[in-house]
Amino acid sequence: MWLWIIVIILLILFALDREIYFYEATHLGPRVQAWLYDRWARKYDRSKGESQKQDAEVLARPALEALRNVPAPFILDLATGTGRMPLALLKETTFNGHIVAVDVSQGMLEQASQKLEQSQGRFTLLRLIDFPLPFPDNSFDMVSCMEALEVMPEMDRPLEELFRVLRPGGFFLASRGTEASGRKSKVIGRDDFKSLLESKGFEQVEVITWWKWFDRVTARKPGQLTPSNHRTLTDILQCPSCKKINFIRAENNLKCHECGKTIFLSTAGIVLL
Numbered sequence: 001m002w003l004w005i006i007v008i009i010l011l012i013l014f015a016l017d018r019e020i021y022f023y024e025a026t027h028l029g030p031r032v033q034a035w036l037y038d039r040w041a042r043k044y045d046r047s048k049g050e051s052q053k054q055d056a057e058v059l060a061r062p063a064l065e066a067l068r069n070v071p072a073p074f075i076l077d078l079a080t081g082t083g084r085m086p087l088a089l090l091k092e093t094t095f096n097g098h099i100v101a102v103d104v105s106q107g108m109l110e111q112a113s114q115k116l117e118q119s120q121g122r123f124t125l126l127r128l129i130d131f132p133l134p135f136p137d138n139s140f141d142m143v144s145c146m147e148a149l150e151v152m153p154e155m156d157r158p159l160e161e162l163f164r165v166l167r168p169g170g171f172f173l174a175s176r177g178t179e180a181s182g183r184k185s186k187v188i189g190r191d192d193f194k195s196l197l198e199s200k201g202f203e204q205v206e207v208i209t210w211w212k213w214f215d216r217v218t219a220r221k222p223g224q225l226t227p228s229n230h231r232t233l234t235d236i237l238q239c240p241s242c243k244k245i246n247f248i249r250a251e252n253n254l255k256c257h258e259c260g261k262t263i264f265l266s267t268a269g270i271v272l273l
């Protein structure tokens, strides 16, 4: 009897350990994920060395090349974590745009804020716990989501949302977890991943080998890209109450001019939606 109880407890602990450390709490919902990432934030970058060595060559420069006709690209980075993608873009001297960097975890965004300190005014950090994205259709010249689709509860919603807010002709940059990553329940084969993106409306989908655990994925939304001319978050942020876009920025909050809804900023300037 006691032996069985011990075996069952060990199995539960093993399952929890796998869920938390391997699947990053994917199946436990965004609030649990946000709580966990908040706890991991300070140490997070230490475990991410290998994958980030080629960010300039593999991510930032190809993205800017794809946006060469857009003088000041307006970019959304979903699941930005500690700001890897904004950092890679802002290091490029040819980049003259603005990045809206979104994550579920305030702790991770605080790390991003420290790393991006030199680039004040060229990015905005937004904490968002769940979908939908609070932006109108066709808002961004580029959307990215690196090494994160696999740790979301499912991929359909984020892909549909990224497609929706991307401008026609806009550039999509993401990743596919490889078979070697070991997250078996979340691995989608290359051809199926391509088909998945095409089923959401993307075209010119390309999946190339990047590093052991992730392939790089690029695509376009059909159409001719005309630059967004948006400059910052308040140009596109929809009020959660009245859905209008009319926020006035004060020192520590954004206030909706239509309905009075207030969204607070953290001391690090993170917009806490």
Ligand SMILES: [Zn+2]
Binding pocket: 239, 240, 241, 242, 243, 244, 256, 257, 258, 259, 260, 261
């Ligand atoms: Zn409002």
